Amino acid sequence: MNRTTLSLIAGTTALAAVTGFAALSAPDAPGTDTAAKAAAQLPVERTSLLCPAPSTSDLAETSYTSFTPVTKGTGSGGKAELRAATEKSADAPADGKEEGTGKDDGKSGKDKPAEPVLTPKEPGKPVTGDSSGGDAPALVGTADGRFAPGWTVQETTEVAAGTGRGLQGVNCTAPDTDFWFPGASTAADRTDYVHLTNPDDSAAVVDIELYGKDGALKSAVGEGITVPPHAGEPVLLSTLTDERQTDLTVHVNVRSGRVGAAVQALDDKLGGDWLAASADPSGSLVLPGIPKDATSVRLVALTPADADADLKVRLASPSGLITPAGHETVHVKGGMTTAVDLGDVTRGEAGSLVLTPTDRSVPVVAALRVVRGKGDKQETAFIPASRPVGTRATSADNSGKDSTLSLTAPNAAATVKVTASAGSEGGTPVSKTYTIKAGTTQDIEPPVPGGLKGTYALTVEPVSGGPVYGARTLAATEGGVPAFTVQTLPDDRGTVAVPEADEDLSVLQK
Numbered sequence: 001m002n003r004t005t006l007s008l009i010a011g012t013t014a015l016a017a018v019t020g021f022a023a024l025s026a027p028d029a030p031g032t033d034t035a036a037k038a039a040a041q042l043p044v045e046r047t048s049l050l051c052p053a054p055s056t057s058d059l060a061e062t063s064y065t066s067f068t069p070v071t072k073g074t075g076s077g078g079k080a081e082l083r084a085a086t087e088k089s090a091d092a093p094a095d096g097k098e099e100g101t102g103k104d105d106g107k108s109g110k111d112k113p114a115e116p117v118l119t120p121k122e123p124g125k126p127v128t129g130d131s132s133g134g135d136a137p138a139l140v141g142t143a144d145g146r147f148a149p150g151w152t153v154q155e156t157t158e159v160a161a162g163t164g165r166g167l168q169g170v171n172c173t174a175p176d177t178d179f180w181f182p183g184a185s186t187a188a189d190r191t192d193y194v195h196l197t198n199p200d201d202s203a204a205v206v207d208i209e210l211y212g213k214d215g216a217l218k219s220a221v222g223e224g225i226t227v228p229p230h231a232g233e234p235v236l237l238s239t240l241t242d243e244r245q246t247d248l249t250v251h252v253n254v255r256s257g258r259v260g261a262a263v264q265a266l267d268d269k270l271g272g273d274w275l276a277a278s279a280d281p282s283g284s285l286v287l288p289g290i291p292k293d294a295t296s297v298r299l300v301a302l303t304p305a306d307a308d309a310d311l312k313v314r315l316a317s318p319s320g321l322i323t324p325a326g327h328e329t330v331h332v333k334g335g336m337t338t339a340v341d342l343g344d345v346t347r348g349e350a351g352s353l354v355l356t357p358t359d360r361s362v363p364v365v366a367a368l369r370v371v372r373g374k375g376d377k378q379e380t381a382f383i384p385a386s387r388p389v390g391t392r393a394t395s396a397d398n399s400g401k402d403s404t405l406s407l408t409a410p411n412a413a414a415t416v417k418v419t420a421s422a423g424s425e426g427g428t429p430v431s432k433t434y435t436i437k438a439g440t441t442q443d444i445e446p447p448v449p450g451g452l453k454g455t456y457a458l459t460v461e462p463v464s465g466g467p468v469y470g471a472r473t474l475a476a477t478e479g480g481v482p483a484f485t486v487q488t489l490p491d492d493r494g495t496v497a498v499p500e501a502d503e504d505l506s507v508l509q510k
Helices: 505-509
Strands: 013-017 020-024 037-043 046-051 060-067 080-084 127-132 139-144 152-159 166-171 178-184 190-198 204-212 225-227 231-236 248-256 260-267 271-275 285-290 296-302 309-317 320-322 329-332 338-343 351-357 365-374 377-384 393-398 403-409 414-420 426-428 430-436 440-444 450-453 456-465 469-478 481-488 495-500
Touching: 046 152, 046 260, 060 080, 060 393, 139 152, 152 393, 152 469, 152 481, 166 377, 166 469, 178 190, 178 260, 178 271, 178 296, 178 365, 178 377, 190 204, 190 225, 190 248, 225 231, 260 377, 271 481, 285 365, 285 377, 285 403, 285 481, 296 309, 296 329, 296 351, 309 440, 329 338, 351 403, 365 481, 393 469, 403 414, 403 430, 403 456, 430 440
Parallel strands: 166 271, 166 481, 271 377, 285 469, 377 481
Antiparallel strands: 013 020, 037 495, 046 139, 060 127, 060 152, 080 139, 152 166, 178 248, 190 231, 190 260, 204 225, 204 248, 260 271, 285 351, 296 338, 296 365, 309 320, 309 329, 309 351, 365 377, 393 456, 403 440, 403 469, 414 430, 414 456, 426 450, 469 481
16 A cells, blocks of 8 residues: 655654654754664554445444554543544435536535444543444544554444355554455455545545456446545445456555545355455565364465566464465466465464565565355455554454454564453453464464453564564354454554654754
8 A cells, every 4th residue: 555655844844644643853964963863663643544334234233343552652632533424315416416506516415413423431441332234334533642553443243144144344444545455356146345435525536446367357437436525435346347257356546535445245155254455565475364264265366567476375384384285386467366276275273374476576465265164154254465563463342252363473483462451341451472483373362351341452562573463353153154254463553653863953944
């Protein structure tokens, strides 16, 4: 994804990014004898999160969990709010134009009241809310002050029957301008939507590109899609192309403004889940947290580059890195989506997929479609390539009995501290330390707060060693169907590096 570009202006400049605010110092002027100090990690001061509309099913039951870890260096003020995005009212013009004028006012109809509202009271303690049915809107949230660093919101939906039945979960995401989703589909048994949510006061303009097995698919309606201010817009993939393809990569590129984006993949027989965006295109990728009882794992990859990519495929198992028999490498043609069935690659053990270049490095995006169960008792989830945990990762909405935390250290051994927060309705935080051997994946039963009541959050903080990647699996067996959903655990962006300087900046104004 694109990142906000930082520039140094004469004097001290305010850094305004979606993840926070910080101060940058100008470089030393010629002839001065001062030197910049080492960059300090400071808490962000403001952040935004966007949650897609959870479901159109009347049987849907959705819960939201909001959590901010306790972070040193924050003040006592601030707040976090999660509100319903603006929706088109029933009596509003369908084309978004003002009545009698023919002029587009930049909005899709009249604003409805912003409900529901989810407002945490203090960092370190989750707060929950819920909704029922298929009318729940997309949500737009902001947090500032002590609530901003590491703010995390989990949206979890249970659908009892019908297309996409099962457990669907997604981490609400920060707005951005570029997203890649390998693993989508326009097959006859799939109903996939790209959900776009605009947090800003002006409309966003978005292009959606589809890449199949033979390259880009022709689409005249995927360009210039307008997402009204403070609104959510679901786009059905099958309306963008006449081609039916089992494996697609979706590229969301924002021309103006910024959006949150996620793909909802619903299958007639295999249930459904949310497909989060892959990590930025890279020559090496880690896809963490494949459930040990997965009965089918399908790798979907694409390189946006013109050159082909050849990747070495390895599984980080509890005993070390192994090469799946018959799937030692995968060849990804430039601009074409490649899919490989890996079967029950984990063979009853915890595992994470590690992709590295066999020769030269070519940027790739990738995701896994994972199936549990057999016959008519199957359920699907998706695992995109993830960024590492970094300084700290946060996972909300854990119950204490149906959560699995999967951690992998693909390069070097690492030690991590895992903290279970207080419960949403009571409980005492608990921390444990774990060592992950080099090249391995370890499934751990997360620590549970003492006297737990309600749900709780987990934070993962590397203590020493190499980079760590993680994922959290939620499971809920219903009617014999092993329903589940997997969320990866990238850095929660709770802090930002801020260089310091002792120099007198007035010399720069002469």
